[in-house]
Amino acid sequence: MNPLRRLLGTDTLLPYWLLLPSVAYLVVFFVLPLSQAFLLAFRTDDGQLTLKFFERMVNDAKFKDALKYTFLLTVIVVPIQLATALVIALLVNTGFRGSRLFLYLCAIPLGISDLAAGLVWYSIFTGRGYLNSVLYSLGIIDKPFHFLSYENIPWMFGAIVAAEHWRATAIVLVILIAGLQMISKDYLEAAEVLGAGRLKKLWYVVLPLLKPSLQAALIIRTIFAFEVFAVVIALAGDLIPVLASESYWWYALYRNLHVAAAYGVLLMALSITVTWGYLRFLRTREEVRGLA
Amino acid sequence: MSMRRLWGKLLLYGVVAAISLWVLVPLVLIGLASFTPREEIYRWPKPFLPSRFSTETMSFFLGAHGVLPSTLNSIWVALLTIGFTLAIGAPAGYALARFVFRGREAFRLGILITKMFPIPLLAIPLIVTFIKWGIYDTLLGVAFIHTAMALPFAVLITTSIFVGVPRDLEESAMTLGCSRLGAFLRVVLPLALPGLAAAAMFTFVVSWNEVFAAAILTLSNRTLPAQILTSLEVSPVYFKFAGGFFMILPALIFMFFMRRYLLQMWGVAAER
Numbered sequence: 001m002n003p004l005r006r007l008l009g010t011d012t013l014l015p016y017w018l019l020l021p022s023v024a025y026l027v028v029f030f031v032l033p034l035s036q037a038f039l040l041a042f043r044t045d046d047g048q049l050t051l052k053f054f055e056r057m058v059n060d061a062k063f064k065d066a067l068k069y070t071f072l073l074t075v076i077v078v079p080i081q082l083a084t085a086l087v088i089a090l091l092v093n094t095g096f097r098g099s100r101l102f103l104y105l106c107a108i109p110l111g112i113s114d115l116a117a118g119l120v121w122y123s124i125f126t127g128r129g130y131l132n133s134v135l136y137s138l139g140i141i142d143k144p145f146h147f148l149s150y151e152n153i154p155w156m157f158g159a160i161v162a163a164e165h166w167r168a169t170a171i172v173l174v175i176l177i178a179g180l181q182m183i184s185k186d187y188l189e190a191a192e193v194l195g196a197g198r199l200k201k202l203w204y205v206v207l208p209l210l211k212p213s214l215q216a217a218l219i220i221r222t223i224f225a226f227e228v229f230a231v232v233i234a235l236a237g238d239l240i241p242v243l244a245s246e247s248y249w250w251y252a253l254y255r256n257l258h259v260a261a262a263y264g265v266l267l268m269a270l271s272i273t274v275t276w277g278y279l280r281f282l283r284t285r286e287e288v289r290g291l292a
Numbered sequence: 293m294s295m296r297r298l299w300g301k302l303l304l305y306g307v308v309a310a311i312s313l314w315v316l317v318p319l320v321l322i323g324l325a326s327f328t329p330r331e332e333i334y335r336w337p338k339p340f341l342p343s344r345f346s347t348e349t350m351s352f353f354l355g356a357h358g359v360l361p362s363t364l365n366s367i368w369v370a371l372l373t374i375g376f377t378l379a380i381g382a383p384a385g386y387a388l389a390r391f392v393f394r395g396r397e398a399f400r401l402g403i404l405i406t407k408m409f410p411i412p413l414l415a416i417p418l419i420v421t422f423i424k425w426g427i428y429d430t431l432l433g434v435a436f437i438h439t440a441m442a443l444p445f446a447v448l449i450t451t452s453i454f455v456g457v458p459r460d461l462e463e464s465a466m467t468l469g470c471s472r473l474g475a476f477l478r479v480v481l482p483l484a485l486p487g488l489a490a491a492a493m494f495t496f497v498v499s500w501n502e503v504f505a506a507a508i509l510t511l512s513n514r515t516l517p518a519q520i521l522t523s524l525e526v527s528p529v530y531f532k533f534a535g536g537f538f539m540i541l542p543a544l545i546f547m548f549f550m551r552r553y554l555l556q557m558w559g560v561a562a563e564r
Contacts (some may be wrong), residue, residue: 011391014472018387019399021380022447029414029440030406036417088311096304104551105312108319111543113501115517119536120322126529128338130321136337144336166318174554223408230503230521234532237525244504247412251508252522257416264413271408 034268040261053258057266060259066241069157069232073242074225077164081221082214084165085172090202093180103177110170117167118234122148125159125235148235156236163231168224172217179213180206211282219278223271243267322540325533326350333530353534356527362519365431369506369515370499372435374492377446380439382488385450386476390459407444414440415505422509429511437509438499445498446491449553453487454480490550497543 044050057063092103109117124130125147132144147155183206191201229244238249247263250256325333326349328342333349353359388396418437419428427433457480465475503517510518520527520535527535547554 011472012393015387015391015393015396018383022384022443023399023402025380025440025443026402026406029418029436030409032421033414033417034409036420037413040417040420084311087307091304091308091311094304096308098308102308102312104548104554106315107551107554108315108544108547110554111497111501111547112540113503113517113543115503115521116501116536116539116543119520119532120318120540122529123322123325123533123536124318128334128336128529130325130338130340133338133340166314220408223410227410227412229411230517233521234524244410244412247416248504248508251416251419257419260412260416264410264416267410268413271410275408 037261037264040258041265044258053262057259057262060246062241062246066243066246069240070226070228070242070244072157073160073164073228074222076161077168078218078221078225080161080165081169081172082218084169085176085217086214088169088173089176089180090206092177103173106173107170109167110174112167113230114167114228115230115234117163118231121159121163121166121231122234125155125162150239153240156240159235160228160232160240163235164225164228167231168221171224172221175217175220176210176213179210179216182213183209215278215282218282219275222274222278226267226270226274243270319540322533322537325530326353326537328530328533330530333533349530350534350538353531353538356531358514358519358523359516359535362514362516365513366500366516369431369435369438370496372431373438373442373499374495376435376439377442377495378450378488378492381443381446382450382491384447386454386480388447388451389454403444403447406440411441411504415508418505419509428509429513431513433509434506434513434515435499437505438502441502441505442495442498446495449491449494450484450488452553453484453491456487457483487553490553493546493550494553497546500542501539 041053042049042051044052088102088106092099092106112120122129127144127146127148129147131147132141135141135145146152147159149156187205187209188201191205196204227244228242229248232240232242232245233248238245241249243263243266247260247267250260250263324340324342327345327347328349329344329346330349330352332339332342384399387393388400414437418433422428422430422433425433427436461479461483462475465479466472470478501517502515503521506515507518507521514522517539520532520539524532
């Protein structure tokens with residue numbers, strides 16, 4: 001037996017050796033930060049357990065707005081994205097000529113960062129941007145309308161919605177496409193033999209079988225929507241606060257790790273609650289399959 | 293073709309065209325904006341097509357304080373991240389693809405949960421840890437957290453890559469006298485190489501695009517997105533346009549090369 005072989009033991013042990021680096025890494029970079037985040041959020045520097053950082057977070061003038069805008073953005077953006085992605089996925093699934101190309105094209109935003117996407121839409125919505133130029137040439141306005149000004153917060157928020165919709169629909173799309181590909185052709189053929197038309201097949205066969213993927217997409221997308229950050233900063237600066245940007249400012253401006261960590265803990269609590277809620281209320285027969 | 297089918301086709305291609313424009317037009321616009329001469333960016337009304345193609349906006353951006361060093365930083369961080377991620381993640385992917393063992397599902401679930409961690413929850417406490425380790429404000433520190441973020445995806449992608457390499461070939465090599473390691477190096481690795489390259493590109497994109505952790509964990513050694521984010525308030529619009537376009541460009545190129553693997557990295561189709 002060669003020495004390496006002896007070190008690794010038998011084949012039954014090999015997979016564990018192969019997993020060890022990942023597990024160790026994830027412990028150091030997920031489990032430890034997680035516990036440290038709780039310590040930062042719930043403990044003073046001299047070791048006393050406290051809720052005062054959460055009180056400071058909640059009583060901060062921007063907290064309510066941050067919570068409001070984060071929720072509002074999620075509630076508006078996620079359903080639009082799900083609907084858009086479903087339409088694109090079903091179009092691709094018809095297999096029309098050029099559908100592959102269409103899929104790749106729609107997946108482009110997957111590679112675009114939230115900061116860059118924010119700047120792309122900044123070029124459209126800014127005072128002398130492209131949208132104003134279009135409105136001018138259509139004769140709707142005669143001087144630039146300031147979409148991204150503190151006087152027009154709803155418009156600014158609309159710009160963030162547009163940018164997020166454009167950037168992150170692709171994530172939902174690839175999950176749904178993968179789900180559609182798992183649907184066996186047999187079911188569709190059976191439905192056809194039984195005389196189901198296009199719409200009936202969609203409603204009674206495709207959508208029910210797609211439910212686990214829809215659920216997975218909904219969970220992933222909602223959690224990511226809670227964390228929205230650079231798009232907001234690029235388009236609104238600090239005029240529209242969200243939870244992640246508040247966490248950032250509390251460190252970047254005030255150097256207060258405790259309150260910044262409290263925001264992190266709040267974000268995690270929200271993510272867990274929403275995942276639990278989706279699993280509980282959108283129950284599918286094979287909950288795990290849709291996710292794992 | 294009946295009239296109904298013709299109308300159906302027209303409707304299909306109409307919707308497809310509309311959605312394609314929705315994806316493409318903003319990209320074209322930011323591209324045009326970054327090659328518009330500076331004085332025209334402020335003109336009202338702004339012409340869609342610049343009167344002349346000009347690199348001055350782009351070269352102003354590239355020459356602006358901190359942009360070139362931070363671009364180099366970004367590339368270094370991304371390369372380190374690729375190295376760490378593949379070295380740690382690919383063995384796990386191989387294990388998941390080739391072995392059935394106790395704890396397999398638990399590991400997969402753990403991987404899944406880590407994908408959903410809020411980034412502030414990771415980055416904020418790591419400030420303390422990194423200061424203690426002496427790697428706060430270093431490229432190595434940023435690469436460490438980017439590896440943590442890319443690792444779950446890399447494990448899923450490499451799993452599906454190794455699933456795609458026929459087990460028979462590996463077993464034949466072993467019957468013919470290769471050790472498991474030899475069979476892996478001589479048979480599996482060459483076949484998996486294109487897939488691994490795609491995984492590396494995906495890792496690059498994750499790292500190149502990440503802004504929250506990079507901005508939190510650095511002060512002077514900024515990566516490009518961190519540099520742009522922290523200078524947004526004081527930068528002119530043409531800096532923002534050129535910056536946006538410059539950040540998108542490499543991501544677009546890499547996305548083109550890894551398009552075949554797009555469906556596998558969210559874990560839904562990993563086993564196919």
